[in-house]
Amino acid sequence: MLEISHRGQEMPSSPIRKLVPYAEAAKKKGIHVYHLNIGQPDIETPAIMLNAVRNANIKTLEYSHSAGNESYRKKLVKYYQSVDINVHYDEILVTTGGSEAILFSFFICMNPGDEVIIPEPYYANYNSFAVAAGINVVPVTSHIETGFALPPIADFERLITRKTKAIIICNPNNPTGYLYSREEMEALKTICLKHNLYLLSDEAYREFCYDGEYISAMHLEGMENNVVLIDTISKRYSATGARIGALVTKNKSVYDTAMKFAQARLSPPGLAQIMGEAAVDLPQSYFDATREEYLSRRNLLVSRLNKMPGVYCPNPGGAFYAMAKLPIDDTDKFCQWILESFSYNNKTIMLAPGTGFYTSIGLGKQEVRFAYVLNKEDINEAMDCLEQALLQYPGRTMEVASAPVREFERLRG
Amino acid sequence: MLEISHRGQEMPSSPIRKLVPYAEAAKKKGIHVYHLNIGQPDIETPAIMLNAVRNANIKTLEYSHSAGNESYRKKLVKYYQSVDINVHYDEILVTTGGSEAILFSFFICMNPGDEVIIPEPYYANYNSFAVAAGINVVPVTSHIETGFALPPIADFERLITRKTKAIIICNPNNPTGYLYSREEMEALKTICLKHNLYLLSDEAYREFCYDGEYISAMHLEGMENNVVLIDTISKRYSATGARIGALVTKNKSVYDTAMKFAQARLSPPGLAQIMGEAAVDLPQSYFDATREEYLSRRNLLVSRLNKMPGVYCPNPGGAFYAMAKLPIDDTDKFCQWILESFSYNNKTIMLAPGTGFYTSIGLGKQEVRFAYVLNKEDINEAMDCLEQALLQYPGRTMEVASAPVREFERLRG
Known part of the structure; x- marks a missing residue:
C-alpha cells in the first residue's frame, strides 16, 4: 500500500x-x-506597481539572485529606514511571500521535535509550517478580556523547556489586531535573552497601526542575533497575489543558512519583485x-x-x-x-x-x-x-x- | 547560545x-x-506570455486559488493533452516552480528517515529538498560508459529497504541529458509496483527530446496511484524567473495532501500564472x-x-x-x-x-x-x-x- x-x-x-x-x-x-x-x-494594488511590470523591458525572464534582485534589496533598505529599521541589503532575503519566510525560519531555528511558543489565538498557518518542519507549537493563551494583550512573562516561563527554541509573534496581530506595547516588546526581549530563544516577528501589518506606538522586534537593542523578521508586501500594498516577502535578520548564521534554503528553490518570483521594487517609491x-x-x-x-x-x-x-x-x-x-x-x-x-x-x-x-x-x-x-x-x-x-x-x-x- | x-x-x-x-x-x-x-x-521568453501580463486588467492582485487559477489549470489540461497526458484540471496543482513540487512530493510521500532512490548523477537540489524534508537520498549509479542509461533493475533492488518509499527520475535528464527508453520506463514501473514505491518524475525538459521516444511516467498504465509528475514552465518557455510549476497526480490522497501544503502558503505567484496560461496558446x-x-x-x-x-x-x-x-x-x-x-x-x-x-x-x-x-x-x-x-x-x-x-x-x- x-x-x-x-x-x-x-x-x-x-x-x-x-x-x-x-x-x-x-x-x-x-x-x-x-x-x-x-x-x-x-x-x-497601487498602479505604480502594476505599471512597473507592464513597462519592464524583459527579453528573457531569468532566474533572479536567490536572495532577490540586488536592486530590490537595496530599495528595501530605504523602505526599512522609513520605519526606523536599519538593515544592510545583505541582511534581507526576498522570499516567496511571508509564508516562505516563516517556513525558512522554522527550518533554520528548530530541529524536529523542538518547540515554538506562540501567543494564541494566532495565525492558523503557523500550525501548517510547524507540521512541515516537524516542530511543536506550544500556545500561551492571551485573553479577550485584556484585549489579547501579551500574556504575563510568568506564563511564558512556565512553558519553556529544553526544547523551546523560539517565540513567534505577529505584530500588529492577526487575528486579534492587538498592537504590542514597548513594555511588552521589552518583556519578550527579556525572555528571549534569558532563555536563548529566537524571536520570530511577523510584521505583515506594520503599516496599519491606529493607537499606540509601533515597535518592531528590529527596534530592540541587544536582540540583533535573536530576531528574525518575517515580512511581506501582501497587505502593505494590497498585493497578496504577488507572493513577495522577506526574511530579514542581523544574525549572519541564520542569514547564511536561509541562503542555502533559498538557493535550493533558485529564486523568488521575478515579475513580482519588480512590483515590490516600484512600491518603495510610493509616497507617505x-x-x-x-x-x-x-x-x-x-x-x-x-x-x-x-x-x-x-x-x-x-x-x-x-x-x-x-x-x-x-x-x-x-x-x-x-x-x-x-x-x-x-x-x-x-x-x-x-x-x-x-x-x-x-x-x-x-x-x-x-x-x-x-x-x-x-x-x-x-x-x-x-x-x-x-x-x-x-x-x-x-x-x-x-x-x-x-x-x-x-x-x-x-x-x- | x-x-x-x-x-x-x-x-x-x-x-x-x-x-x-x-x-x-x-x-x-x-x-x-x-x-x-x-x-x-x-x-x-515568448512575447505572448509577457504581453498577457502587460495587458491583464488587474485592479487588486488577489490571492489565487491555492491550486492555481482554475482557468490556468483548465488550459494546462489542453497542454497535457498535446503531449498525450490525460489529466483532469483537479489533478493539477500549480506550484511555485518545479522546486515546490519537489518539496511537496517529498513531504507527502516520505516520513523523516525514509529513503528515496535516485539515479546518479542527479540534479543537486534534490539533496537540499531531501535535507529540508529529513529524508535520505540513496543513489543508484549510472555510468558515462553506457551514456548514463538507467542502471539495471538488480542495482535498484539491492538498495531497496523497508524505508524506501520512492524513486525520483528526471527525464530527459539533468545533468546527463539522457532520455529514458520505453523499456527503462517499464522497468521502473515494474520496480515501483513490486515494492509499492512512488515514482516522482521530474519532466522539466519534456519539450527537448532529440533522439528516441519521449515516454512520460504519466504514460505508464497501471501506475496511476504511484506517479507524481513534477513539472515547470521554466525551461519549456525560457521563463525560469517566473517560478511557476505543477504537481500532477491521479493519486487523490497525494493530491488532497498537496492541497493542504498549498493552502498553508496561500497561492502560487499571480502574475506568472497569467504567463503560464498564455503560453498554452503557443503554436507547435x-x-x-x-x-x-x-x-x-x-x-x-x-x-x-x-x-x-x-x-x-x-x-x-x-x-x-x-x-x-x-x-x-x-x-x-x-x-x-x-x-x-x-x-x-x-x-x-x-x-x-x-x-x-x-x-x-x-x-x-x-x-x-x-x-x-x-x-x-x-x-x-x-x-x-x-x-x-x-x-x-x-x-x-x-x-x-x-x-x-x-x-x-x-x-x-
Missing part, C-alpha cells in the same frame, strides 16, 4: 475551508455573502490614506459590534482584524448556520470561527474573527446581518458574559 | 556557488566568461524551432568535445545538458583553474563540476556538465577555450580512458 506521510496526514486543512461549500451554496441561492472571513484587502500619502480608510472601518465595525447585546469586541490597535465574543454556543456551528440557514434582505456574512486560531481545546468557541476588508457601507450592511442573525440563532446563549464569568473562564482556560 | 538547526547545518550550498567568486574575479580582469554552468536558457512551431536550435547546439557541442583528445561525451537524447569525461585529475580543481589561471584570447568558460551531481564519494571527478544555453558561435568559442585549457592544465591525465579502464572503473564504482 502506498502511504501518505505522517506529516501529510497531520497537515491541517485551512480552518475556513470547511465553510466554503456553504458560502457557495448560499451564493447559488442568490444570497449575497459579505466576506469578512479572509484577509484579502479590497483596496486596489499612500500609507496615510490607506491607514485612514482602515481606521474608519475599524471604528465603525467595533462600535457596531459593541452595541449588539451580549457582544464584546476589544478595540484593536492595528492590522485589519478584530476578534469579538458573541453570545453563541459554538462558533463553528454559528458560522455555518449564518451561511446555511440564515439571510437578511437576501444577504449574509462569512466569518472566521475563533476556534481555528486556538490550539488549546475549547478556547475560542464564542469568538469570531472579522477582517474589515470591505468598504464602510458593506460593513454596515454586514453588521445589520449579524445583528439579525444573533437574534435568530437557535444556539444563542442568554447570559451576557460578565466580568466574574470571564475571570472564571480565564482561570479555567 | 543560539543554534542553527541540524538540517540548516546539513543543507548543502549550491555546488556551483563556490566558483562564482572566481568567475567574478575573471570578469574584473576583463576576461569574457562563457557560462555553460547553469541551465538558464538564452532563448527569449514554437517548440519545433526551439528544439531545432537546441538540437543543432547539441550536435555541435558533442562533436567538438569528442574530437578533443582524451575527451568522451555520450550523445544525450534530450534536455540541454551534456556530461563529458575529461582527461583531468579533479573536476573541482579544473573548473576553478580555468576561471582563475587560464584564458584564451581573453576568454574562458565556466562549467559545473561533475562531483556536484554525485552522492557516492569519488565519482564524477573527471566529469563536467555543459549546459548548451549559448548560441552556436559562442559554443564554438567556448570549445576553443576548453581545447586549449586541456592542453595547458597542469593536472591533465595522460591516458585516454580506454574501454577496459572504463569497465574496471564501472565495476569498482
Whole structure:
C-alpha cells in the first residue's frame, strides 16, 4: 500500500475551508455573502506597481539572485529606514511571500521535535509550517478580556523547556489586531535573552497601526542575533497575489543558512519583485490614506459590534482584524448556520470561527474573527446581518458574559 | 547560545556557488566568461506570455486559488493533452516552480528517515529538498560508459529497504541529458509496483527530446496511484524567473495532501500564472524551432568535445545538458583553474563540476556538465577555450580512458 506521510496526514486543512461549500451554496441561492472571513484587502494594488511590470523591458525572464534582485534589496533598505529599521541589503532575503519566510525560519531555528511558543489565538498557518518542519507549537493563551494583550512573562516561563527554541509573534496581530506595547516588546526581549530563544516577528501589518506606538522586534537593542523578521508586501500594498516577502535578520548564521534554503528553490518570483521594487517609491500619502480608510472601518465595525447585546469586541490597535465574543454556543456551528440557514434582505456574512486560531481545546468557541476588508457601507450592511442573525440563532446563549464569568473562564482556560 | 538547526547545518550550498567568486574575479580582469554552468536558457521568453501580463486588467492582485487559477489549470489540461497526458484540471496543482513540487512530493510521500532512490548523477537540489524534508537520498549509479542509461533493475533492488518509499527520475535528464527508453520506463514501473514505491518524475525538459521516444511516467498504465509528475514552465518557455510549476497526480490522497501544503502558503505567484496560461496558446512551431536550435547546439557541442583528445561525451537524447569525461585529475580543481589561471584570447568558460551531481564519494571527478544555453558561435568559442585549457592544465591525465579502464572503473564504482 502506498502511504501518505505522517506529516501529510497531520497537515491541517485551512480552518475556513470547511465553510466554503456553504458560502457557495448560499451564493447559488442568490444570497449575497459579505466576506469578512479572509484577509484579502479590497483596496486596489497601487498602479505604480502594476505599471512597473507592464513597462519592464524583459527579453528573457531569468532566474533572479536567490536572495532577490540586488536592486530590490537595496530599495528595501530605504523602505526599512522609513520605519526606523536599519538593515544592510545583505541582511534581507526576498522570499516567496511571508509564508516562505516563516517556513525558512522554522527550518533554520528548530530541529524536529523542538518547540515554538506562540501567543494564541494566532495565525492558523503557523500550525501548517510547524507540521512541515516537524516542530511543536506550544500556545500561551492571551485573553479577550485584556484585549489579547501579551500574556504575563510568568506564563511564558512556565512553558519553556529544553526544547523551546523560539517565540513567534505577529505584530500588529492577526487575528486579534492587538498592537504590542514597548513594555511588552521589552518583556519578550527579556525572555528571549534569558532563555536563548529566537524571536520570530511577523510584521505583515506594520503599516496599519491606529493607537499606540509601533515597535518592531528590529527596534530592540541587544536582540540583533535573536530576531528574525518575517515580512511581506501582501497587505502593505494590497498585493497578496504577488507572493513577495522577506526574511530579514542581523544574525549572519541564520542569514547564511536561509541562503542555502533559498538557493535550493533558485529564486523568488521575478515579475513580482519588480512590483515590490516600484512600491518603495510610493509616497507617505499612500500609507496615510490607506491607514485612514482602515481606521474608519475599524471604528465603525467595533462600535457596531459593541452595541449588539451580549457582544464584546476589544478595540484593536492595528492590522485589519478584530476578534469579538458573541453570545453563541459554538462558533463553528454559528458560522455555518449564518451561511446555511440564515439571510437578511437576501444577504449574509462569512466569518472566521475563533476556534481555528486556538490550539488549546475549547478556547475560542464564542469568538469570531472579522477582517474589515470591505468598504464602510458593506460593513454596515454586514453588521445589520449579524445583528439579525444573533437574534435568530437557535444556539444563542442568554447570559451576557460578565466580568466574574470571564475571570472564571480565564482561570479555567 | 543560539543554534542553527541540524538540517540548516546539513543543507548543502549550491555546488556551483563556490566558483562564482572566481568567475567574478575573471570578469574584473576583463576576461569574457562563457557560462555553460547553469541551465538558464538564452532563448527569449515568448512575447505572448509577457504581453498577457502587460495587458491583464488587474485592479487588486488577489490571492489565487491555492491550486492555481482554475482557468490556468483548465488550459494546462489542453497542454497535457498535446503531449498525450490525460489529466483532469483537479489533478493539477500549480506550484511555485518545479522546486515546490519537489518539496511537496517529498513531504507527502516520505516520513523523516525514509529513503528515496535516485539515479546518479542527479540534479543537486534534490539533496537540499531531501535535507529540508529529513529524508535520505540513496543513489543508484549510472555510468558515462553506457551514456548514463538507467542502471539495471538488480542495482535498484539491492538498495531497496523497508524505508524506501520512492524513486525520483528526471527525464530527459539533468545533468546527463539522457532520455529514458520505453523499456527503462517499464522497468521502473515494474520496480515501483513490486515494492509499492512512488515514482516522482521530474519532466522539466519534456519539450527537448532529440533522439528516441519521449515516454512520460504519466504514460505508464497501471501506475496511476504511484506517479507524481513534477513539472515547470521554466525551461519549456525560457521563463525560469517566473517560478511557476505543477504537481500532477491521479493519486487523490497525494493530491488532497498537496492541497493542504498549498493552502498553508496561500497561492502560487499571480502574475506568472497569467504567463503560464498564455503560453498554452503557443503554436507547435514554437517548440519545433526551439528544439531545432537546441538540437543543432547539441550536435555541435558533442562533436567538438569528442574530437578533443582524451575527451568522451555520450550523445544525450534530450534536455540541454551534456556530461563529458575529461582527461583531468579533479573536476573541482579544473573548473576553478580555468576561471582563475587560464584564458584564451581573453576568454574562458565556466562549467559545473561533475562531483556536484554525485552522492557516492569519488565519482564524477573527471566529469563536467555543459549546459548548451549559448548560441552556436559562442559554443564554438567556448570549445576553443576548453581545447586549449586541456592542453595547458597542469593536472591533465595522460591516458585516454580506454574501454577496459572504463569497465574496471564501472565495476569498482
